[in-house]
Amino acid sequence: MKDLHEYRIGIEWAGNRGTGTSGYREYGRQLLIHADGKPALEGSADPTFHGDRDRWNPEELLVSALAQCHMLSYLHMAVRAGVVVTAYTDAATGVMRQRGIGGAFEEVVLRPRVTVADESMVEAARAAHADAYEACFIANSVNFPVRHEPEVVVASGE
Numbered sequence: 001m002k003d004l005h006e007y008r009i010g011i012e013w014a015g016n017r018g019t020g021t022s023g024y025r026e027y028g029r030q031l032l033i034h035a036d037g038k039p040a041l042e043g044s045a046d047p048t049f050h051g052d053r054d055r056w057n058p059e060e061l062l063v064s065a066l067a068q069c070h071m072l073s074y075l076h077m078a079v080r081a082g083v084v085v086t087a088y089t090d091a092a093t094g095v096m097r098q099r100g101i102g103g104a105f106e107e108v109v110l111r112p113r114v115t116v117a118d119e120s121m122v123e124a125a126r127a128a129h130a131d132a133y134e135a136c137f138i139a140n141s142v143n144f145p146v147r148h149e150p151e152v153v154v155a156s157g158e
Contacts (some may be wrong), residue, residue, distance in 0.1 A: 010034035011043075030055060059105075063094035065138045066108050066146055074112065074132035081124045081131075084117035086155050107145045114152045125152045 015028025029045035030052055045051030046059055056064075067090045078085045094108040116125045129150050133139055139146045 008035065015044075025050065028052070059094060059096055062105070062142075063092050063108055066094075066136070066142070067092040067110055069136040069138035070110050070129075070132055070146075070148070071112065073135040074114070074128055077128040077131040077135065078114075078125065081128050083121045083125045083128060085114055085125070086117055087113075087115035089113045105142070105144045107147060108142075109147045109149060111149045112151070114150060115155050116152060117155055119154050122152050122154065126150060 010033070012032045012034065014030040014032055017026060017028055019026050021027050029050055031043045033041040033043050042055040043061070044055035044057055046057040047053045051057055071088055071090060075085060075088070089112070091111045091113075092108060093111075094105055096103055096105045112129070114125055116122060129148050133146070133148065136146075
């Protein structure tokens with residue numbers, strides 16, 4: 001089906017220190033994430049949960065997925081609105097609360113800083129964020145708020 005998309009990911013645990021999961025502190029949380037044709041992505045648990053701070057953790061990857069999805073949707077909406085974007089950065093933040101042995105994200109805040117080519121594009125550039133949110137597959141798949149605090153600047157005014 002044309003409207004159904006499947007994403008295949010392989011996960012490989014790389015944290016066996018010789019005794020497997022013989023104890024909570026006896027194993028590493030390192031892992032590799034694989035997808036055909038791509039370099040492996042090194043993952044781990046958050047350092048709070050005995051993970052490796054030098055590797056990506058699932059919480060960071062979730063926030064990253066939301067930020068990437070919004071940016072890519074936004075760039076598409078900008079084209080549709082006649083807005084010429086010359087730069088885009090985001091300083092996204094996710095807040096997760098632990099509850100017993102589990103937890104859940106309470107919200108993610110995206111803070112995109114968009115540079116546009118001309119002052120006449122600023123309002124349309126701001127408005128395109130709402131359309132991008134509606135178009136973002138990842139944002140539409142989570143059960144917590146994804147807020148946006150966008151900033152739009154003009155290239156000549158930087």
